[in-house]
Amino acid sequence: MNKNLPEIMMPASLAVVALLICGLLLTATGVLDEYLPTSASQIEQPGGCAVVDMPSSLNRVAFDTLHLPVGKRRAILAGEFLFKGNCAQCHGIVDVVVGPALAGVRKRRPEKWLHAWVKNSSKLIASGDEYAVKVYEQYQKQQMPSFQLSNEEISQIFDYLQAVEKQGAMVAAN
Numbered sequence: 001m002n003k004n005l006p007e008i009m010m011p012a013s014l015a016v017v018a019l020l021i022c023g024l025l026l027t028a029t030g031v032l033d034e035y036l037p038t039s040a041s042q043i044e045q046p047g048g049c050a051v052v053d054m055p056s057s058l059n060r061v062a063f064d065t066l067h068l069p070v071g072k073r074r075a076i077l078a079g080e081f082l083f084k085g086n087c088a089q090c091h092g093i094v095d096v097v098v099g100p101a102l103a104g105v106r107k108r109r110p111e112k113w114l115h116a117w118v119k120n121s122s123k124l125i126a127s128g129d130e131y132a133v134k135v136y137e138q139y140q141k142q143q144m145p146s147f148q149l150s151n152e153e154i155s156q157i158f159d160y161l162q163a164v165e166k167q168g169a170m171v172a173a174n
């Protein structure tokens with residue numbers, strides 16, 4: 001047996017202990033994180049009531065089965081709020097309302113295109129973007145309003161829509 005073993009074991013076990021402590025600390029903060037309010041503006045409802053940690057339109061069990069990290073949950077939650085406040089009067093997820101059903105739109109269009117479209121669809125149409133012109137003509141040249149939303153907020157809307165879709169697929173499969 002290597003006579004140096006105890007000398008090697010000592011620092012090694014210290015390192016293991018240090019790792020365990022780090023792990024515990026991370027878990028603790030992660031858990032705490034879950035209960036902290038999401039970044040202010042997004043969760044304040046007009047009534048002044050803070051939204052709980054998941055979108056009201058999602059099923060808790062299905063949502064939990066998606067095993068989403070806290071950051072993603074928050075994005076989805078903020079997305080629900082933004083979608084309902086800005087888009088839902090014209091868009092459904094599976095039904096055509098005034099505008100197209102938004103299910104699978106991330107498969108149809110790249111994220112950058114979606115950002116540009118939501119910020120200013122007329123600009124994209126005027127630029128001659130083939131898809132933009134096509135969807136505009138398909139919907140009787142109805143102009144979608146422009147939104148002063150950040151790229152992050154726009155992506156949150158699509159995170160939300162995607163989560164609803166995933167949940168739908170999951171429920172259908174059971």
Ligand code: HEC
Pocket residue numbers: 082083086087088089090091098099100101102105108114117118121135136137139140141142143144145147157
């Ligand atoms: C006043 C109605 C209206 C509102 C509000 C609205 N849209 Fe639209 N949207 C449309 C119409 C109509 C189209 C079809 C294209 C056109 O006519 O310009 C469209 C098209 C789209 C498309 C392209 C869909 C596809 O299948 O290619 C996306 C993406 C989209 N909207 C996202 C949004 C988002 C996100 C919001 C909220 C921030 C929103 N829209 C709010 C009316 C609306």
